[in-house]
Amino acid sequence: MVSLPIVQYEEKIIETVERNPVVVVIGETGSGKSTQLSQMLHRRGYGKIAVTQPRRVAAVSVARRVAQELGVQLGEEVGYAIRFEDRTSHNTRIKYLTDGVLLRESLANPELREYSVIILDEAHERSLNTDILMGLMKRLVKVRSSDLKVLITSATLDGDKVSKFFADCPVLNIPGKLYPVEVLYSSERPSSYLESSLKTALDIHIRQPEGDILIFMTGQDDIEKLVSKLEDKVRALEEGSCMDAIILPLHGSLPPELQVRVFSPPPPNCRRIIVATNIAETSLTVDGVVVQANQRAGRAGRTCPGKCYRLYPSRVYNDEFLDVTVPEIQRSSLAGSVLYLKSLDLPDIDILKFDFLDPPSFESLQDALKQLFLIDAIHENGAITSFGQKMAELPLEPSLARTLMEASDHGCLSEALTVAAMLSAETTLLPVQRKTEKKRKHSISNLAEGSGLGDHIHLLQIYQCWDQSDFDIGWCKDNGLQVRGMLFVRDVRKQLSQIMQKLSKGPPDVKANGKREEFRQDYRNLRKALCVGYANQLAERKMHHNGYRTLGFQGQVVQVHPSSVLSLDDHGKFPDYVVYHELIATPRPYMRNVCAVEMRWVIPIINKLKTLDVYKLSGGIHHVEEEPVKNLPDLPKKDVEVPSTADDRESRIQAARERFLARKGKK
Numbered sequence: 256m257v258s259l260p261i262v263q264y265e266e267k268i269i270e271t272v273e274r275n276p277v278v279v280v281i282g283e284t285g286s287g288k289s290t291q292l293s294q295m296l297h298r299r300g301y302g303k304i305a306v307t308q309p310r311r312v313a314a315v316s317v318a319r320r321v322a323q324e325l326g327v328q329l330g331e332e333v334g335y336a337i338r339f340e341d342r343t344s345h346n347t348r349i350k351y352l353t354d355g356v357l358l359r360e361s362l363a364n365p366e367l368r369e370y371s372v373i374i375l376d377e378a379h380e381r382s383l384n385t386d387i388l389m390g391l392m393k394r395l396v397k398v399r400s401s402d403l404k405v406l407i408t409s410a411t412l413d414g415d416k417v418s419k420f421f422a423d424c425p426v427l428n429i430p431g432k433l434y435p436v437e438v439l440y441s442s443e444r445p446s447s448y449l450e451s452s453l454k455t456a457l458d459i460h461i462r463q464p465e466g467d468i469l470i471f472m473t474g475q476d477d478i479e480k481l482v483s484k485l486e487d488k489v490r491a492l493e494e495g496s497c498m499d500a501i502i503l504p505l506h507g508s509l510p511p512e513l514q515v516r517v518f519s520p521p522p523p524n525c526r527r528i529i530v531a532t533n534i535a536e537t538s539l540t541v542d543g544v545v546v547q548a549n550q551r552a553g554r555a556g557r558t559c560p561g562k563c564y565r566l567y568p569s570r571v572y573n574d575e576f577l578d579v580t581v582p583e584i585q586r587s588s589l590a591g592s593v594l595y596l597k598s599l600d601l602p603d604i605d606i607l608k609f610d611f612l613d614p615p616s617f618e619s620l621q622d623a624l625k626q627l628f629l630i631d632a633i634h635e636n637g638a639i640t641s642f643g644q645k646m647a648e649l650p651l652e653p654s655l656a657r658t659l660m661e662a663s664d665h666g667c668l669s670e671a672l673t674v675a676a677m678l679s680a681e682t683t684l685l686p687v688q689r690k691t692e693k694k695r696k697h698s699i700s701n702l703a704e705g706s707g708l709g710d711h712i713h714l715l716q717i718y719q720c721w722d723q724s725d726f727d728i729g730w731c732k733d734n735g736l737q738v739r740g741m742l743f744v745r746d747v748r749k750q751l752s753q754i755m756q757k758l759s760k761g762p763p764d765v766k767a768n769g770k771r772e773e774f775r776q777d778y779r780n781l782r783k784a785l786c787v788g789y790a791n792q793l794a795e796r797k798m799h800h801n802g803y804r805t806l807g808f809q810g811q812v813v814q815v816h817p818s819s820v821l822s823l824d825d826h827g828k829f830p831d832y833v834v835y836h837e838l839i840a841t842p843r844p845y846m847r848n849v850c851a852v853e854m855r856w857v858i859p860i861i862n863k864l865k866t867l868d869v870y871k872l873s874g875g876i877h878h879v880e881e882e883p884v885k886n887l888p889d890l891p892k893k894d895v896e897v898p899s900t901a902d903d904r905e906s907r908i909q910a911a912r913e914r915f916l917a918r919k920g921k922k
Contacts, residue, residue, distance in 0.1 A: 259287030260430050265295050268427060272296070272404055276396045277421040280408040282429035288408050289317050289376055290324065293349045301404070302371035303347070307354040309382035311337040312505070312514050318342075318351040320518075338650050339747050354384035355650075358595055361391065362647060365599060366398060374406040378417070381613075387592050390610045393421060420612050437562045440569040449477055451566045453484050456528055459546070459564070460489070461497050466561070467527040468546045475506045478530045485528060498524045505531035513739075589615060589623035590653045590791075594632055597639040597874075598647035606637075607873040624872040626791035629860055630657040635867075637874040645758045649751070651675060654836075658788030659751070663759055667780040670715055672755070674781070676748035677714040678836060678848065680740055707822030709833065709850035711785055712778050718744065786852040789834035790860045794846060796831050813838065816845040832857050 261268075261282060271278050282288035293304050308314040318335035327333055334343035336352040343350055352360075354375070361367055373392065378385055392405045407417055414426040445451035452470050459468055472478045485502045503517050521527045546562055593606055607620055627633045630653060632643035639647075646656035655675045662671030703716030721741060724730040731738045786793075794813060815821055815829060816839065823829060829851075836848035 259291055260285075261287040261291050264427070264429055268292070268295060269299055271425055271427060272406065275425055276400055276403065277392070277405045277407070277424040279414050279417050279421070279424060279426040280406055280429065281410070281414045281426060282408060283410055286429045288429065289313075290321050292374060292406065292408065293351075293372075294321065294325065296372050296404075297349055303369055304349050304372040304374065305357060305367075305370045306349070306351045306374040306376055307357050307385065307388065308351060309354055309377055309385055311353055312509070313377070314351045314353050316514060316518070318349075321349060321351070339750055354382060354388055358384055358387060358391075359648075359650065362595070362598055366395065367403075368399075371402060372404045372406070374408060376408045378407050378409040383589070383592055386612055387595065389417075389420070389612050393610060396421075417612065435560050437560075438565065439562060440565050441567055444567050444571060448472075448566055449481055449484075452481060453488065455564050455566065456485060457488055460500055460526060460528065461492070463562075465498065465526065466546075467521070467529065470528065470530045470546070472530055472532065474532060478504045478506055478532065481530050485530070489528075498526055500526045500528050502528045502530065505529055588626075589619050590626045593620065593623040594627055594639075594643060594647055594653050597627070597633055597637075598644060605874045607870070620873075621869050622791075624869055625864075625867060627653065628867060628872055629790040629863060630654065630788060632657065633872060635871060637872045648758060649754055651679060651751070654788045654792060655679065656788075657790075658784050659755055661784035661787040662781065663755060665780040665784055667778075667784060668755065670778070670781045671784055672748050672751050673715050673718045674711050674785075675751060676744045677718060678711075679747055680744045705820040705822075706778065707820075707851075708778060708782065709821045710819055710848040711836075711850040712781075713820045714848075715778075715781070718748075782850055782852055783856050785834055785850050786856040786860075789836070790863075792835050793852075793857060793860065794833050794835060794849075796829055813844045813846055815849055816847040818847070819849055821849050821851065 268278075268280070280288060280292065289306070289308075293306050296304055306317075308317065314335050314337050318333055319329055322329040322331075322333040325333060329335075330342040331344055331346045333349045334341075334347040334351070336343055336350065336356045338353065338355065357367075357373075360369075367373065375385055375388055375392070378389070389407065396403060396405055405421075407421075414428070418424050418426050441451070449472070452472065456468055456470055470481065472481055482502050482504050485500075489500045489502065499522075501521060505514060505517050517527070517529050517531075546564060596606060596609065606624060607617065624633070624637075627643065628635070630642075630646075631640055632646055632653060633639055642657070642660055645660060646653055649656040649659065651659070655678060659668065659671050659675060662668045703713055703720060705711075705713030705716065717736070718741075721727070721730060721736075726745065728738050731741050815833075821829060821833065831854055832852050833846070833849045834852055835846035835850075837846075839845045839847055
């Protein structure tokens, strides 16, 4: 611990914190800011300390590390809280939690009196929730100026910009890397980053001396593919030709017990090869690794000299990479965040004028307000409804929260809870099938096909089949389902059921407790509830095409994802209307997880759009008269470009350019 650079600056840090309500700490990767700042403040007698992390894996892993350094049991003096999991107690004094959890806590306690120090860590990732928190912290330090300290910490954040946002607060810069890192570039841009990563990792493993390897991939699917290929290649190496290797994945969907494996040293004469998402860029330092460019290079120089292999030419790094991350708030749906701000019920908050470090586009805020209005979360005047207040208490995106509300009123809550849990698991339930494995005994499509109604029903039927087997783990294995993923779904469903029981003050969901009755095959009420919840994510059939266009857009074709189980009719056409869970942005946009709905359920949504006034929805006092809505207006989209009118064409082109740069910067 004494070798960490930040330790040398403890006195300066404490002195600055004592004199100022807000301090920005710029600590290079490996400086120790995530683990040591909280301990410094704890030693100096500050009360309960909250440290937010944008990612669940980081919150769990850093909490484990701090508990280990202090020699205490995790969950006692040091603990963590993430969505669907809380390992804290009344003794907890240092609490690591995701930024989303802290936002949720502030609903019950807007002034967060429980904490004397709030540290927003890894702020350079510019997560949606962290940006919202910065705006709220700016308000909070005025209310609690005498008994609250706020620290904004980052590796690469623009400290001056944040300082100005917080009334010119001081900025402390802490050096990072302790050891030199040699950076090596490829001579040309690879045609496949996965294959290039595979080849580079094998070359390092065969030719380089001992030291672990950390490989960054773009997502869980690529990680699982590369892990499988590496295992096959390493297994095929001639025995004794080089040291052994263990290959470990690291991503947010892994359960905590599998995540922490990367922190255990390898056996003698064995190398660890860790394949991770950008979750390992920040917060997590894996001792022994010797392999977001500068951020990732810092991972190698933390505990010993190392090398950073960049699988692209230096000209790409110099000419094409973004200097900073495009804030998530400028490239994501804001419905959940706007619902949170509305639920605070502060009379002076105008959503369109909220104090953001980097304001999102007017269009994205407008889309969020439209969605909340369509799903009954806010009134015509912008005030939050009783539905909206309840939805804000559910750890779900607004569309699923509203679905549960509607399902509760129509006798299909049990089914809706299952669908919400399956969609919230954030994990691939179907494992990657390797060439050496035998074909699954039964395919999922043989177990359930959604009754032709779509993927939400498909997911429900899969879970119901497992339920009918008394949640037999062997059944999951026989049918090619990830056991840990399904167990996680069951736990999430149970928690959602408990929250809904509390909100509705009704009887418990007997099916969630294992006391099952015969499952009904009539999914009409469930589909109606989904239509209400996904009111802003509707699509109608294009008359002369088997695809879809988003409701209200002319000429933009959005296809149903090939994996969908939604059935065609006798004429080879999809239903007239569907709702979708998400859009996948590709050259040809796809809707994933779709469900058929009926025209009669869509009509109230269409009628509601005619009364929409975005300025009233915002909570603003200025109202601009607009022409009556003749056609259905724009609905939220995820990186899907659509034709637009001439007067807003430039703003849409600029928005598209920003999203393109954001995607390129994340590669």
